[in-house]
Amino acid sequence: MTNDALIAALSHLVSEGRNPETMDIDLLPAVEIVKRINQQDKLVPLAVEKEIPNIAKAVDIITAAFRHGGRLVYMGAGTSGRLGVLDASECPPTFGVSDKMVLGLIAGGPEAILKAKEGAEDSKALGIEDLEKIHFSSKDVVVGIAASGRTPYVIGALEYAKKIGAQTVALSCNPDSPIADIAHIAISPVVGPEALTGSTRLKSGTAQKLVLNMLTTASMIRLGKSYQNLMVDVKATNEKLVARATRIVMQATDCDKSLAAETLGATNYDVKLAILMILTDLDIDTARQQLNHQQGFLRKAVEEHHSDD
16 A cells, blocks of 8 residues: 555544544643543443444354364454453463463564564565464454554454454454454444544553453353352462462352362362362362363352252
């Protein structure tokens, strides 16, 4: 795309417009600057709320993919790519899943996480290559993230994924964007012009983070990764997480710290198993069998036991 064509394209994007509420932001003291930014940030959850039906549709296809051995793959450039990598990297410790289950790919590769490589986003071929490198298949789901909705790297990835029969989701902050036209499901929270024109790491980035939180959290809950609202598949890999695991067992069972710690030790810090043992008085082998029978859904395992009594 020529420079003139790119300027024309940007001029039509909501996210690239000038915000009338912040035209004098360069004249303000620090407290007033952050107040203006905060005022704009308050608009973000309202924009995301309007997209809940589409977010829920995406959760359904992601959950279905997980149940059939598929993966969730985030694709983005710059801030959008970093947010995808962040969300993916937090799934293993939070939900006890493999680090291959949710992947974040960023234009320019891992180096672009720490140092901007903005030119990498201009290649559709690179998006395709990155999917091919991970052996992306029709069982997987790709979520293309681009505030503008026109990033070539993301467009290439979505087109390729759709061509091979995979489910595709577009996340952008502009209505009727190119990636929204390509994907099976379009999530487009329109947050309006940024406080600082074109700095889409602000409201647009915040909107993307909220949506990504919903996609993985809701999908994992649907897979049985929670009991009530407790993270019962958390992996106790450091002192803080050992303490959190102990507290979760205490909260779920109303037991004391001593029993929680003792049971966790016996189960090699399997939080679900420890909770089930305490709530049902089952031995470890029977509890594990019952949990497996319910495909890891702790609430169902507890209810099954009580229904058998």
